[in-house]
Amino acid sequence: MVKNERTHSLDAQVNTIEDLKKYSVTGLRTLKNLGNKSVSQIVEALQSRGIELPVSDPEHTPSL
Numbered sequence: 058m059v060k061n062e063r064t065h066s067l068d069a070q071v072n073t074i075e076d077l078k079k080y081s082v083t084g085l086r087t088l089k090n091l092g093n094k095s096v097s098q099i100v101e102a103l104q105s106r107g108i109e110l111p112v113s114d115p116e117h118t119p120s121l
Contacts, residue, residue, distance in 0.1 A: 071088075074103070074106070074108065077099065077103065077110070078103075078108060078110070080110060081110055081111045081112060081113050082096065082100060082110050082111070082112050082113065083112065083113040084113075085099060085100075085110070
């Protein structure tokens with residue numbers, strides 16, 4: 058993960074890949090200070106590890 062995404066992820070209490078898997082792509086976009094480019098980079102990094110996030114699913118969008 059790039060330093061910029063790591064900083065924003067920590068603000069949202071996302072510390073591991075398991076934490077990221079709780080979010081949908083839409084849910085990631087709702088995180089404060091995490092822009093579309095960062096979300097795209099996160100999604101690509103997860104896909105390279107064989108992990109697919111749902112595009113939009115209320116069950117995969119934890120409340121902050």
